Amino acid sequence: MLTDVLRDDGYEVDRAADGQRGLHLGLTRPYDVMVIDRLLPALDGLDLLARLRARAVPARALVLTALGTVGDRIAGLDAGADDYLGKPFDLDELSARLRALCRRTAEPADVLRIDGGGLLDLALRDVVLPDGGRVALSAREFELLRVLASRPHNVHSRSQLRSRVFDEAAAASIVDTYVYYLRRKLGRAVVRTVHGLGYRLGSL
Structure with missing residues (x-):
């Protein structure tokens, strides 16, 4: 029907x-x-x-x-x-x-918002900071942040992130490595750790 x-x-x-x-x-x-x-x-x-x-x-x-x-x-x-x-x-x-x-x-979806006034630019594949500055990301850093920012309220397990971003990687520990890279570039708050469950988007 x-x-x-x-x-x-x-x-x-x-x-x-x-x-x-x-x-x-x-x-x-x-x-x-x-x-x-x-x-x-x-x-x-x-x-x-x-x-x-x-x-x-x-x-x-x-x-x-x-x-x-x-x-x-x-x-x-x-x-x-x-x-x-x-x-x-x-x-x-x-x-x-x-x-x-x-x-x-x-609706156009050229950017994804990050709490704190930041944006993930999907066309240029970088992050626009609250002060207007830009931070370049590697391909995998961008994809990991894109997955988190596309569903900012969801908690993503390490295995889910590995399969979506690092498909060929054998170990889920690669997710932790790239979370470290993102935090080093954008600050520790950009990715939140939900203990025992995984990661979710944080803020700038």
């Missing part, structure tokens, strides 16, 4: 009947927005979304679910959802939320 409704609204739609198919589509085709059911066969919707985010899939994600508690919504947002809509829902509300996500997708 949703496929028909969205096509009538002018969207191009691919449908995945289970999480495994959704994972394949998400990894092989570019999308502006993904509508993901929480309780999917073969692969849970949040597990699907977390795997897509771990592979740096940037499409906006709206999670649909009958599990509507605050804890469920927090779990969805932590997994990488941009919006969360409980069942039953109104089709007009779904359409409005999708339009909002599409507008956010269309």
